[in-house]
Amino acid sequence: MTTSKENALFRLKKVLLEDKLAMDATGYEMLRADLIRVFNTYFEYDKKNLEIALDVDNGGILRLCVKLGAERSLPINSIKK
Amino acid sequence: MSRVIVITSGKGGVGKTTATAYIGMAIARTKRVVLVDADIGLNNLDVAMGVENNVVYDLGDVIDGRARLSQALIRDALLPNLFVLASSKVLPEGAVTSAILKRVVDELRKSFDYILIDCPAGIENGFHRAVSVADEAIVVTTPHISAVRDADKVLTLLHSYDVKLLGLIVGRIKEEQINKGRMMSPEDISRLLRVGILGAVEDDDKLTVVQMLGRMDVETKAVRAYKRIAEKLLPKVEEENVEPWYSRLWSRLKNA
Numbered sequence: 044m045t046t047s048k049e050n051a052l053f054r055l056k057k058v059l060l061e062d063k064l065a066m067d068a069t070g071y072e073m074l075r076a077d078l079i080r081v082f083n084t085y086f087e088y089d090k091k092n093l094e095i096a097l098d099v100d101n102g103g104i105l106r107l108c109v110k111l112g113a114e115r116s117l118p119i120n121s122i123k124k
Numbered sequence: 125m126s127r128v129i130v131i132t133s134g135k136g137g138v139g140k141t142t143a144t145a146y147i148g149m150a151i152a153r154t155k156r157v158v159l160v161d162a163d164i165g166l167n168n169l170d171v172a173m174g175v176e177n178n179v180v181y182d183l184g185d186v187i188d189g190r191a192r193l194s195q196a197l198i199r200d201a202l203l204p205n206l207f208v209l210a211s212s213k214v215l216p217e218g219a220v221t222s223a224i225l226k227r228v229v230d231e232l233r234k235s236f237d238y239i240l241i242d243c244p245a246g247i248e249n250g251f252h253r254a255v256s257v258a259d260e261a262i263v264v265t266t267p268h269i270s271a272v273r274d275a276d277k278v279l280t281l282l283h284s285y286d287v288k289l290l291g292l293i294v295g296r297i298k299e300e301q302i303n304k305g306r307m308m309s310p311e312d313i314s315r316l317l318r319v320g321i322l323g324a325v326e327d328d329d330k331l332t333v334v335q336m337l338g339r340m341d342v343e344t345k346a347v348r349a350y351k352r353i354a355e356k357l358l359p360k361v362e363e364e365n366v367e368p369w370y371s372r373l374w375s376r377l378k379n380a
Contacts, residue, residue: 046305052312055269059276059316 060097064105071097078109086113126233129240129290129357130162130258132282134274136245138266139295139325141172142335144242146347149340150354152206155237158197160209160229162254163244164220167211173200174338175208184212187224193231202341207236218249222256229257238357247274247281255281260288262322266296267308276317291322293353295346298327323353 045053061068075095082088094110131144148159161169161183170176175198181191186209193209200206209232212220232239241258244250255261261282265275275292282289294310301307310324328346 048302048305048308048312051267051269051308052316055272055308055316058269058273062273062277063280 064097082109082111085117085119086111087115087117088113126236127238127260127357128229128233128258129238129260129262130243130254130287131240131262131264132243132251132255132278133245133264133271134247134251134278135265135271138264138271139293140245140264141168141242142331142346143262143264143293143295143325143350143353144169144240145172145340146350147354147357148206148238148240149200149203150351151238151240151357152200152203154205154358156205156207156235157238157240158207158209158232158236160232160239160241161211162225162241162250164211164215164250165213166244167213169242170198170208170210171338172335173208174340175200175210179210182210182212183220183228184215186228187212187215187220193228200340220253222253225253226257247277251278251281255285255287258285258287260290261285262290262293263319264293264295265313267294267302267310267313268296272308272313272316279317279319289319290357291320292317293323293325294321295325296327297324322356323349325349 057068057071060066061071064070066074074097078095079093082093089112092110092112094108096108098106098108131140131147133140144159148157151157159169159173161167163169164183167182170179178198181196183196185191186193186196197207197209200208209228229239229241241254243254263275263278263282265271279289292310292314294313297310298307302309310321314321326345326349328344330344331342331346334340334342334344
């Protein structure tokens with residue numbers, strides 16, 4: 044169970060991110076899903092431990108932090124045009 | 125050289141006016157200070173300072189030429205170094221441009237060490253007008269999601285101005301709730317907004333009651349916190365003493 048402080052911090056981080064990115068929660072989820080699709084294609088990893096965090100500083104610089112415990116990357120044999 | 129500091133927040137009701145009043149009072153013990161209410165139409169600094177009955181002329185009268193600036197300044201009854209420039213109740217919003225306010229502030233610079241501007245809530249014209257005439261800014265927030273969110277928007281906007289950010293004041297905090305992990309701490313907010321904390325002010329019922337009575341000469345937890353903030357805004361003793369020790373010694377030897 045999360046405390047009211049943890050809950051507030053989580054909600055606040057989310058709204059701050061949405062404000063900075065001018066992106067709503069659906070947009071964020073779509074971006075997250077796209078990233079997961081890429082990782083699933085090119086890496087073998089522990090899916091339970093995947094962490095994706097988006098953050099934007101006051102200068103407007105977007106930081107994408109991904110924690111991925113990959114066992115190995117899959118060879119890319121060809122790239123679709 | 126005088127310092128023009130705007131106290132802003134984004135969200136209304138977070139304690140900007142109270143912060144302006146009590147920080148101003150603390151600085152005025154050693155420096156000449158004027159508090160400028162830049163909230164046109166929703167002026168409250170005069171009430172927070174308990175001088176609402178002494179307002180004869182206001183900022184609007186100065187701008188319209190009905191009064192000289194010196195006539196509109198209200199001297200505090202307790203602190204002779206502290207003055208208030210009340211805002212106008214009747215001036216139409218568009219009548220005061222940044223250039224007009226800047227002229228008033230530049231005039232004040234000649235007579236005061238510190239000019240504290242109480243910024244209106246919101247991020248509309250009033251905000252831009254107040255920030256554009258300032259050298260430095262303080263952002264006030266509370267540990268509530270809406271207030272922090274608005275403070276973040278204000279911080280982003282401040283980046284586009286030639287204003288030095290002095291830090292964050294987090295008001296209305298409740299130590300007990302923070303210690304129990306129920307409320308965001310000032311440090312949590314500072315980390316999220318990536319801004320240093322200038323001060324944290326506890327939620328203070330005593331101060332609320334005292335303000336209703338129109339009294340300012342009180343010593344409460346919150347007032348002590350505002351005093352600590354004011355100390356950070358004052359120059360250090362060694363900074364004020366610009367003459368190096370060997371010069372002072374030489375002067376003394378010469379005069380001996």
